[in-house]
Structures are given as structure tokens and as C-alpha cells.
Amino acid sequence: MNKSNWLIWILKAIVAYGIYLIxxxxxxxxxxxxxxxxxxxxLLVFAEYAVEQWVERRRERKEKEDEE
Known part of the structure; x- marks a missing residue:
């Protein structure tokens, strides 16, 4: 894992703890x-995965359009 992944997981833990306190x-x-x-x-992890998949598909579609 690189530093940005660690930072994201630390932020998720902070959000989870905040939700817990609320x-x-x-x-x-x-x-x-x-x-x-x-x-x-x-749910947040699934939403993050869905957004990553959407961005990846959009990037592939854009690359395909640029090739044509």
C-alpha cells in the first residue's frame, strides 16, 4: 500500500469513529x-468501489473514443 491508501483508511477510521459517537x-x-x-x-466502502469502477469505465470509454 502506498501513502495515499493509508491516509484514506485513516480518514475512514476517523469518519467511522465520528459516526459511532453520533x-x-x-x-x-x-x-x-x-x-x-x-x-x-x-456502505461507504461499497460506494467507494462503485465510484472507482465508474471512473475506470468512463476512462476506458474516453480512451476508446479518442482512438476512433
């Missing part, structure tokens, strides 16, 4: 707050 402030259960923040982080 949810824990709204509920009384640490377990539910942890599960909700974990679920939101999983």
Missing part, C-alpha cells in the same frame, strides 16, 4: 451504535 449519543446501547457505524462504513 449514534452512541442518540442511543444507550454501545452494541447498536457499533453495528450501525459498522454498517455505514461497509
Amino acid at each position: 449514534v452512541y449519543g442518540q442511543t444507550t446501547s454501545r452494541l447498536s451504535a457499533f453495528c450501525m457505524s459498522l454498517g455505514i462504513m461497509i
Whole structure:
């Protein structure tokens, strides 16, 4: 992993902890707050993957159009 990947994962961890604190402030259960923040982080990871795939397909389409 390069430095930018480490930075991204550190930022994701900070966001996850922030979500945990917000949810824990709204509920009384640490377990539910942890599960909700974990679920939101999983959704964020899937969203990041989807955006990467979309950018890659767009880049390939643009390269194909430039060749023609």
C-alpha cells in the first residue's frame, strides 16, 4: 500500500469513529451504535468501489473514443 491508501483508511477510521459517537449519543446501547457505524462504513466502502469502477469505465470509454 502506498501513502495515499493509508491516509484514506485513516480518514475512514476517523469518519467511522465520528459516526459511532453520533449514534452512541442518540442511543444507550454501545452494541447498536457499533453495528450501525459498522454498517455505514461497509456502505461507504461499497460506494467507494462503485465510484472507482465508474471512473475506470468512463476512462476506458474516453480512451476508446479518442482512438476512433
